[in-house]
Amino acid sequence: TIGAIEDPAATVVASIDGDRAAALLESIADHELPPALGDLVSEYQSFEAARPAFIWKWVHHLAPANTMPFVDEIHHERVATNKTMLVLFVTILDDLLEQYRDYETFDAIASLARAGDRLDGEDVVAVGARSDAVDDGYVAFAARVWETL
Template identity: 40%
Template sequence: MSSRPMLSAPSSGRQYAESIAAVTLPERVLDVVEAYEAAGGERDRFVWKWIYRLLPSFTLSSVPQRHASEVRTRKTIFTVFITFLDDLAECNEDSRAFEQIYRSIVWADESTAEPCRDADAEAVAFARQLWNEFEGMIAEAPRFEEFEDVFRYDLRQSLNAMDYSRILNDNVSMANLNGAQHYDSHNMVMFPYADLDLMYSPSFESADLGVVREQLWDLQKMARIGNWLTTWEREINEGDYTAGIVVYALQNDLITLEELEAAGGDDASVTDRIRAYRIEERFLSEWERLRRHVENRDLEAESVDLGALVNGMETVMNHHMASEGYK
């Protein structure tokens, strides 16, 4: 079996966490984070500092330096929005709020029907306000109109991935690895991130769009594996069983849903059992297979460096591994 990729930055988790804590977020991002927290968002600021630090590693090379800071800020704000929705989708008590926001974005349905709880109403109001503000930001991008339809389409796929997780947690018997790999990978929003880059890429040639997207399919799967490897234990404790590692264990009868639910997040023996089957190593091997594939495939683009994008995803994996237990 393959070993974990070697980390290229701080040698210990604690050192790495300290390096992330030292990251300074732009004032506009901080304003959004404070509003997120006031609306009930529970993610630690480590997450936003982590993604802000990491974003340049997989930003398309076609983004010129004069737009780099602006793109980085907007993509961080977009990440806050996406994460907020993802957390709503995975919490049964908040699923109505997710459905209202989903309907608002996907079907442009600004229904005035009141959610069930005051907390839902607050969450919906925050998400709608943040989305409207974000739309206003990216509308200023040099090539917004050219890539707007592509971005909205890719955003719908990401929202659908969240909806899939919501449905799966309500119907865990439908869990299967193909579904997790096909649907859940869109939760990494690699395509929307790239679309935002392209909006700020004056020299990008549209003829390269198909090639870039071809590469993104596998890179998004790699990002999903990295996230699964470092968050599945926390998600089990939260009653979320959608991570590929957990789905694999369920599908292969290595653990039962009854055992997961009985543990209730308080029994380490469940996660210890899953870990004992060395499922993580299977996913690491798949990540490394995908890396070899994207490194060796014969794809060429004139206006963007695909090799740099592949290298960036290795950096993403390094950061995933270094951040295990912190996000």
């Protein structure tokens, strides 16, 4: 237990039997991503230490369960896709710091978000490229994620 609260992970494990877990995993493995998101995930897989494609299917598949109840159902798919793209964008930033300690590329990508929702034709690499240490491939990919989002 954690203080007076039961361990949340143990609660989840106890609530899912083997058959239910297998069915959930199978439904996620069979889940198809929307084309724009699928293209980004495929491109992301080309990067060293990319997270497995299963994770992005999982995020997208479960996103509707985390959608606020006041969101009209006609927007649920777009919300799920945008949430998944946002998680992908944040994961890129997280990996740059945690796995690579690449602060220059992190700053270049973070500047994309600070530049606003559109880059208005600017060279995406030039937006944040401050030194030769910046990984232009990561910046260009992150810009595609941001622009698609």
